[in-house]
Amino acid sequence: MELRHLRYFCAAAEELNITRAAAKLHMAQPPLTRQINQLEEELGVKLFIRGPRGLSLTPAGKFFHEHAIQILEKLDTTVSAVRRMVRHSRExxxxxxxxxxxxxxxxxxxxxxxxxxxxxxxxxxxxxxxxxxxxxxxxxxxxxxxxxxxxxxxxxxxxxxxxxxxxxxxxxxxxxxxxxxxxxxxxxxxxxxxxxxxxxxxxxxxxxxxxxxxxxxxxxxxxxxxxxxxxxxxxxxxxxxxxxxxxxxxxxxxxxxxxxxxxxxxxxxxxxxxxxxxxxxxxxxxxxxxxxxxxxxxxx
Structure with a gap:
């Protein structure tokens, strides 16, 4: 599992529509679908329910989404802190x-x-x-x-x-x-x-x-x-x-x-x-x- 999988999944979970999520990520729809499928295969659970009107999160998907957001937010915070540290030479x-x-x-x-x-x-x-x-x-x-x-x-x-x-x-x-x-x-x-x-x-x-x-x-x-x-x-x-x-x-x-x-x-x-x-x-x-x-x- 790589960070891109988390970012792709969160975009899909927020939009609940693969087409809109792909547009948000500036990528084509088929590669995004493949990445989501790979993530589900690695986890061994279904994260989404595919329906005629779009996607909905399974209970496992909702749980994973909450924690994926936290991971990405903490990563962004850490990256920003490191950049500030280097920019200002501060511990x-x-x-x-x-x-x-x-x-x-x-x-x-x-x-x-x-x-x-x-x-x-x-x-x-x-x-x-x-x-x-x-x-x-x-x-x-x-x-x-x-x-x-x-x-x-x-x-x-x-x-x-x-x-x-x-x-x-x-x-x-x-x-x-x-x-x-x-x-x-x-x-x-x-x-x-x-x-x-x-x-x-x-x-x-x-x-x-x-x-x-x-x-x-x-x-x-x-x-x-x-x-x-x-x-x-x-x-x-x-x-x-x-x-x-x-x-x-x-x-x-x-x-x-x-x-x-x-x-x-x-x-x-x-x-x-x-x-x-x-x-x-x-x-x-x-x-x-x-x-x-x-x-x-x-x-x-």
């Missing part, structure tokens, strides 16, 4: 992160790194699982997430454990209290992210499960902000990392839990065995200071 340093970390120390790390000359930072929101894939593919250089993942190619370090807090709507029966896990289990709960898994949602479910508590999950949201919006709507309550309390949002109360040891790890991921660059050394030095400040209570 590119990629950081992947889960969104909740941008309420705490991560912006300080970014600000400090941006002071380095001839360095271009690229930032990407992604789950820990996505960070591992991105590190192995070379799309990022360092990742910050919440899951410890066993992968021989990835080196992980737990920077610290962050307390989890309950986010409840203003005026909720738990508002103003320090609820226990058992009390939280009595109310509908919103989990996030819904996908990809595993994620913080699995950490939260595990915390309740290990205590023999059954959760009433009324909704799973893909984004934390969506989950908080559901909380404001009195759809349910949710658990959030402590750093999120820095976000002032009307209609929400953040409550510390009765069990102080209910936490989520902050995990730093890098490629294993790779000789650190000067930028990586600088990032490590900054992280050491931020983690020590955190331990001393200098940051929330």
């Amino acid at each position: 590119i340093f990629g950081i992947g992160f889960v969104p909740s970390l941008f309420y705490g120390q991560l912006p300080i790390l970014v600000r400090e790194l941006r002071q380095k000359e001839n360095l271009e930072l690229t930032l990407a929101e992604m789950t820990t699982v996505e960070q591992v894939h991105a590190l192995k593919a070379g799309r990022i250089d360092i990742g910050f997430g919440r899951l410890v993942i066993d992968d021989p190619e990835i080196e992980q370090q737990v920077l610290f454990e962050e307390p989890l807090m309950a986010a409840v709507p203003e005026g909720h029966p738990l508002d103003g209290t320090t609820p226990s896990m058992q009390e939280l289990a009595e109310y509908p709960i919103v989990l996030y992210p819904a996908s990809p898994r595993p994620s913080l949602a699995d950490i939260v479910q595990g915390l309740f499960r290990r205590r023999g508590l059954k959760l009433n999950v009324v909704q799973e949201a893909n984004e934390m902000q969506t989950a908080l919006g559901l909380v404001v709507s009195d759809f349910g309550i949710t658990l959030v990392p402590e750093q999120v309390k820095r976000q002032k949002r009307d209609g929400i109360r953040y409550l510390y839990l009765a069990e102080s040891h209910i936490t989520s790890p902050i995990v730093c991921s890098r490629r294993r065995g790779e000789k650190p660059t000067e930028t990586m050394k600088l990032a490590t030095e900054i992280l050491d200071v931020l983690v020590e400040n955190r331990r001393r209570g200098k940051y929330p």
Whole structure:
């Protein structure tokens, strides 16, 4: 399989018409049809249903289309970044992160790194699982997430454990209290992210499960902000990392839990065995200071 197969397939999937797709690609229709057939033969699945009115995607075709788009977009991003690097003689340093970390120390790390000359930072929101894939593919250089993942190619370090807090709507029966896990289990709960898994949602479910508590999950949201919006709507309550309390949002109360040891790890991921660059050394030095400040209570 070559990149041209992905580009040809995406054009056909977007147009759902071989004639229009061929025109878009500035090629004749028969060669495009052959390329699509070759791709289906290599995959061993049918990607399109051929009908008198054109094409339609099979379930496998829809799935492949979603991922093919991501691959091509990431390739285009990488090519653009390399061209910028050569044009400006700048080093590119990629950081992947889960969104909740941008309420705490991560912006300080970014600000400090941006002071380095001839360095271009690229930032990407992604789950820990996505960070591992991105590190192995070379799309990022360092990742910050919440899951410890066993992968021989990835080196992980737990920077610290962050307390989890309950986010409840203003005026909720738990508002103003320090609820226990058992009390939280009595109310509908919103989990996030819904996908990809595993994620913080699995950490939260595990915390309740290990205590023999059954959760009433009324909704799973893909984004934390969506989950908080559901909380404001009195759809349910949710658990959030402590750093999120820095976000002032009307209609929400953040409550510390009765069990102080209910936490989520902050995990730093890098490629294993790779000789650190000067930028990586600088990032490590900054992280050491931020983690020590955190331990001393200098940051929330």
